[in-house]
Amino acid sequence: MGRSACCEKVGLKKGPWTPEEDQKLLAYIQQHGHGSWRALPAKAGLRRCGKSCRLRWTNYLRPDIKRGKFSLQEEQTIIQLHALLGNRWSAIASHLPKRTDNEIKNYWNTHLKKRLSKMGIDPATHKRKTDALSPRQLKDATTLSHLAQWESARLEAEARFVRESKVLHHLPPPPTVAPLHLDVQTVKYNPISGAIFATTTTSAAAPNCSLESPISSIHPLSAIHQYDAANPMNFPAAAFSMDAAVNTNAVLPDFVEGLTDILLENMNDQELNSSGGVVDGVPGCDVGEICSGEFEENTSYWNNVLNLVNCSPFGSPVF
DNA sequence: AAATCACTCAACCGCCCATAT
DNA sequence: AATATGGGCGGTTGAGTGATT
Incomplete structure (x- = not known):
């Protein structure tokens, strides 16, 4: 054809x-x-x-376009979303009101990509360029990768919802899920299927997200696709996965943060190392080497990525 | 002052997907 | 079911511009 x-x-x-x-x-x-x-x-x-x-x-x-310099907040958002979504510029743009995908794409290619490279981070994978993962690290990275896939799918679905909402004005407001906490009690990971399971209970409101998607990372994609406009609260029960023991009774964002910690802890085991020199004005680091300051940056880098996706794009504090 | 280089970003191109016929 | 069409997306290009030699 x-x-x-x-x-x-x-x-x-x-x-x-x-x-x-x-x-x-x-x-x-x-x-x-x-x-x-x-x-x-x-x-x-x-x-x-x-x-x-x-x-x-x-x-x-278009009248609703914001032009000019990107704010620090916007830069951070782009980097974080890119870590999860890759080059899905339209999906990223849906999280940055008034910015076009083309503008974000250009900004990434001309500014942010280079900046990450300078910091020793591969802009394509958002991993350290010199990473040589141990089997344990590899396992945890795989786990994190599963999470990233979940979040990627979820964010895409949300982006789609935003787009459709713009067209279909009669739709009810986006799924502003009421404050809901999931206490993760047990978490298991099936290495064969890659499936993630968790026993959870619901309780009080989660911190740090004014408008959160507590189903983040734990609901199967089908749950998102089956979003019931007439009953936005009608999400199915949660399931999650991981191959490691996780603190019980963790509120979801903390739980996700815990995953990051596992990965970063391992990175720390192998790579934590202080040295002299300067990276982009950060004292005590040489390019390509790991120092404690850089490690903290890494920790906060991934924590930010994962925290970000635990806030809905709809009026989340990120924007 | 002129030539060259590096960078930016608006615009184009080709492909994909959803929908209509 | 097959084909045509419109719209959208991501990758790439190249003109314009500023910096450097």
């Missing part, structure tokens, strides 16, 4: 948009809405491909 071109290229203008073209596009959309992008250029009097119009609108002309 051949894919036809999105529009006839003959006679169509390419390259940078002129102020006149911007004005035409803006005026048309403000008056009529964009409707079919394919049909828009002719109606708006533009010699452009519909796709080009859509791009210009979504990345530049």
